[in-house]
Amino acid sequence: MAAETHPITLRFRGHTKVVPLRHGLGLQVLGKDCEWLEFDCRKADCGICIVRVKEGAENLSPPTVPEADFLKAMHAAPDERLACQCRAFGPLTLEIDDYT
Numbered sequence: 001m002a003a004e005t006h007p008i009t010l011r012f013r014g015h016t017k018v019v020p021l022r023h024g025l026g027l028q029v030l031g032k033d034c035e036w037l038e039f040d041c042r043k044a045d046c047g048i049c050i051v052r053v054k055e056g057a058e059n060l061s062p063p064t065v066p067e068a069d070f071l072k073a074m075h076a077a078p079d080e081r082l083a084c085q086c087r088a089f090g091p092l093t094l095e096i097d098d099y100t
């Protein structure tokens, strides 16, 4: 039986890419399919993986304590999440800011 997957739509610099993600997996897995999404510390410490959740916020795992602490300290917008801390349980649309 094939594992359930969800479409994850990623937007960056006016481009869009849709990649499948298995139900319940962490967004870190997307790093191998999408060079737009970068990871470094993977423990809610650096912020390089921040994304804006444009659709499907209800399909993400709730913020971990380290993620909530980091986002609060950074005065992050309500739609911002740290991809390294999130698991997906449904379709998502994520926007990746261009910090370069």
Ligand code: FES
Binding pocket: 038, 039, 040, 041, 042, 043, 044, 045, 046, 047, 048, 049, 050, 082, 083, 084, 085
């Ligand atoms: S990779 Fe550093 S906060 Fe997510």
